[in-house]
Amino acid sequence: MIESIPIEAAQHLSDQVRLFHDRPEPSRPPDDVNALLALFPRVYLRENYILDYMVEASPEGVELPIRPFARPADDDSWVPFYEGEVPERDELVEQLYKYLTFERSPAGAFEYAYFIIEMWSLRVSRYAAEWLESTPIFNEAAFDEVLSRAKNVSDLQRPTDYAPTARTDPDGSGRVRFLVYTPMGWERIYYLESRITPDGYVDQQAGEIVADMGTGLIF
Numbered sequence: 001m002i003e004s005i006p007i008e009a010a011q012h013l014s015d016q017v018r019l020f021h022d023r024p025e026p027s028r029p030p031d032d033v034n035a036l037l038a039l040f041p042r043v044y045l046r047e048n049y050i051l052d053y054m055v056e057a058s059p060e061g062v063e064l065p066i067r068p069f070a071r072p073a074d075d076d077s078w079v080p081f082y083e084g085e086v087p088e089r090d091e092l093v094e095q096l097y098k099y100l101t102f103e104r105s106p107a108g109a110f111e112y113a114y115f116i117i118e119m120w121s122l123r124v125s126r127y128a129a130e131w132l133e134s135t136p137i138f139n140e141a142a143f144d145e146v147l148s149r150a151k152n153v154s155d156l157q158r159p160t161d162y163a164p165t166a167r168t169d170p171d172g173s174g175r176v177r178f179l180v181y182t183p184m185g186w187e188r189i190y191y192l193e194s195r196i197t198p199d200g201y202v203d204q205q206a207g208e209i210v211a212d213m214g215t216g217l218i219f
Contacts, residue, residue, distance in 0.1 A: 002175070003106040004163040010138040010178070013039065013111070017118060021132070029053050029122075030076075033068065036118060042103035042111040048073055049099050054080075055123055066123050068092075070099035089201060097200030106166035109174035113166075113194035116202040130184040137179040137189065138162055146181045146189060150213045157210040172198040179210070187213035 016039045027035065030052040037043060037051060045051065053068040067087055071078040080095040082088075087095070102112035114136075121131045137143050139162050147153055164178035176194040191207040 002165050002167045004161065004165055005107055005110045005178075007139050007163045009107070010110070010136075010164050013114065014136050014138060017114075029055075032122060033119060036122070037115065040111040040115045042105070042108040043115050044101050044103075045070065046099040051096075051119075052076075053122070063123065065120065068119060069095040093199045093201055097202075100200055104168050104172070106168060106174075109166040109168050109196060110164050110176050110178075112174075112196060113176035113202055113204070116194075117192075117204055130182055133184050134180050134182040136164075136192075137181055138164060143179070143189070147211065150187070150211075153211055153213055155209065155212045157208075159210060172196075172200075177207070180206075185215075187215065189213075 017036075020036060020039060030050055033051045033053060037045060049070045050073045051068060052071050053066040055066055056064050058064055065086060067080070067082055069080040071080075080091075082091050082095075100112075102108040117131060135142070135146075137146065143159070143162060147156075159179065162179065164176065166174060166176045168174040174196040176196070177191050179189060180192045181189045188209050189211040190209045193205050193207040195203045197203070
């Protein structure tokens with residue numbers, strides 16, 4: 001059954017994440033990713049493990065997406081083995097997702113999906129740029145504020161409810177949906193759709209557009 005997440009709780013979490021991004025002296029791995037995890041009380045990591053990640057560049061010097069993994073807390077020499085430039089799904093499940101879980105509730109699924117996209121956006125690169133410049137929208141005031149700044153708006157479909165929605169299933173899977181505003185590339189407000197599979201992997205895609213603002217910032 002799909003349930004709405006309380007708007008106040010979702011907004012408080014978003015405010016905490018924004019403060020994390022705005023901290024004056026960003027920390028380095030593994031401190032930053034574990035500090036981020038601490039903001040999500042319904043997301044859990046296996047006992048005696050911490051999160052970590054690697055950052056590498058392509059032969060052309062372009063920074064690749066981070067390669068996150070879980071490792072024993074007392075072994076900072078431990079590193080995973082990934083075959084390609086971008087980790088494959090099965091590799092990520094084995095090295096990362098199987099160590100993470102969440103409270104089996106709609107609120108837990110929402111926090112888990114939100115944490116996963118924030119984790120992947122820890123480092124500023126072209127892969128993370130769109131999300132880092134984006135803003136989740138959890139209330140009507142935030143929705144209207146974005147519209148008031150837009151130069152033009154087309155195909156406006158005002159939601160009847162601005163709260164995130166989520167559900168969990170008996171097999172450990174789940175679905176999460178919430179509004180996001182992005183000024184990057186194609187400026188718009190859309191629904192971010194997250195599908196959590198039983199092994200913990202999260203597939204996230206841009207869904208229905210509720211406000212089209214045309215060409216945005218180019219990155």
